[in-house]
Amino acid sequence: MSGPITIRNLTAQPLTVKLIERYEAPNAANFPPHGGFSISNLTSKATTLLSNVTSTGSPSQPSPGQLSDKAESFAKQDVDLRMEPFTTYKTDVQTTERGPNEILRLTFEGEGGQRWRVDTPSPSPASQKLVPLTPEPQHDYTAIYLADAHFLALFESTNLQCWMKEFKDETPLSALSMPGTHNSPTCHVALPSVRCQAVPPKDQLENGVRFLDIRVQPVKPEDPNDDSLNLVHGVFPISLTGPRKFRGMLEDVESFLQANPSEAIIMSIKREGTGDATDQQLAMIMKDHYANSDRWWTQPRIPTLGEARGKIVLMRRFALDDRLKGENDGHGWGLNAENWRDNTPDDTYGDVRVQDFYQVTDTENIDKKIQLCCDHFERAAAVVCPIPGVTTDSTDPVPAGPLYLNFLSASNFFNVQTWPDRIAAKLNPAVTAFLCEKHEVGDKGIDGPGQEFQGDGGVGIVVCDWVGNNGDWDLVRCIVGMNSRILLKERGSWR
Structure with missing residues (x-):
């Protein structure tokens, strides 16, 4: 019609x-x-x-x-x-x-x-x-x-492989609209309720994803010399053909950053799986065997893009061992996302503000999930993020944060219609349409000028399932596209 x-x-x-x-x-x-x-x-x-x-x-x-x-x-x-x-x-x-x-x-x-x-x-x-x-x-x-x-x-349009190069070094990571993936390495042959991604992290990064959600299980937590971490989703392995290791996935991430030094990747790490390992043991494995070089950002504050370029920014969803609580002059180690409220529509904890409502028990609840995602987009849009030398005094900038995390993921193990791929098939296009048509970026609106809009119009970190399926990266393009108001500020054309 x-x-x-x-x-x-x-x-x-x-x-x-x-x-x-x-x-x-x-x-x-x-x-x-x-x-x-x-x-x-x-x-x-x-x-x-x-x-x-x-x-x-x-x-x-x-x-x-x-x-x-x-x-x-x-x-x-x-x-x-x-x-x-x-x-x-x-x-x-x-x-x-x-x-x-x-x-x-x-x-x-x-x-x-x-x-x-x-x-x-x-x-x-x-x-x-x-x-x-x-x-x-x-x-x-x-x-x-x-x-x-x-x-x-x-x-x-932007080159998704290196889209961060367009922004000033002074830009805080919290100012950027950033595509992310949920249970990022779960792209292998696995139980349908376990698999959340169509393509591996390497492909995700090359197509614009800059937030990786990683769940690991220490293999020998009692042995301080053993660095083995299996990739898991809940209590399940992510592949039915044998264990997949954190080390192998990390090598792909590091290779991407070496080839694209303008980019920064936030990596959220959480302990899951079976066994009796503790968060404290995972913390020491990460400190002793992985996040101990200049390729990682482990300070307990949100960095600027210049500080994070070419690095992995550690977001920890695990508790610290006492030996790490004194790091960084007693402020701890890594960005703190340790313990936000379970199944939350909106919660602020540490360095993050999160929408992570995931218990979609039947298909009728998908509309509720979509609405919660859109509500969180609007919270993120209203934020004015300080950019030293652009929106604040460069010698005394306002601290950045929190990071807005918006999980598009949801599932119910006992209902095939609400497994991750089924929900993503409905939710991802609906969110794409919302961002195109309705997300608040302060425009004049269909019916003429509305109320003055003060925010940056961003969407925060959007954590998705099944992006890149059959080559479909449109949701990622939309998320990256929501950085336009920040670009306008930084280019000196703001009015």
Whole structure:
């Protein structure tokens, strides 16, 4: 069904719609009339870019449903719809005029006259990269189209492998919207209720994830010379083909940081599994055998990005041995996330503020979980994080923190419909749609200026299940895209 298209500029640059064109969709019989990202087809979401662009900026061979470079429009209109950063504009442009099998092409212009175009709807519910019409453009943009709402959200594209390089060294980690994964290494053949991830941590890191949630079981805790830590999820091993070791996963993390020194990774470590090991024993294993080099940040405060680049920032979900309580002038060791309230919708403990409601006993509770996630996004959005030399006095900065942790994960062992993959198939696309359309970043809103917004518009650390499934990284792109207001501040363009 046709309706007026709404456009949201979630980038740090003004963009102006300059040209509207309409086309008949090629292969109309195979082209979904609503295309795009639709809540009605959440579980079928697959990521394939609509606009495959060559190094010269010209479209390559069109995929089914994609317009060829020689396609001719049946309607064309010059317009001048300027959108400032973080502006939502409800246009009077109808998504279709003749019928459902129709493509609407929008051409945007940025400062300096550079232009890009995007087609809606897309043949798949995937994000699409705007096609540059100017050689060597200063910016690249990505769009997600929400078909049910006739809503187009625009993000600034970034290289997910090294997205942190865009930010100043003075930026606290707590200022950044950061993709994370829950039970990060659980990508192996395992019990369906145990497996939480589609791809291994190495692939996660290369596609933008910067928070890893690791659960370990000491193998010989009574032997101070033994460094063996098995990767587990609760009482279960993460693989049915034999134990997987923390050491092997850590080598992949360290190799990634060596290749990408602009990046920082927060690693949350918790003791789980069977046996009689204690938190204190795990603490000493970590101190004596792992987190004892300049590759780790173990101070008990949230670092700036400059302090953390190229390092693993230890977030401990274990109690300290008495020998470590005196570290760092008696302030302890590592970021403190030891003991937040179980199954919490919102709790502050140590260096973190957490949403971790995970007991979804049946499918009806998934909507409750989605709402709790969105509520926590809005808490994070309202925070104004101090950035020395940008928003505070560089000689006497306000301490950063806490880190906002938002767990999208939930499950129920006894109900197959609420195992991690089933919940993620519904929750991840719903959260993506919320971030595109409704997350508070202080824009003017569909109906004109609203109340003045003071926050940074971030989302904190978003801890996900099953990202990267079938190549789908759109949720990660959206999370990274929520850093635009921080970028705008740091680039000196804030107004």
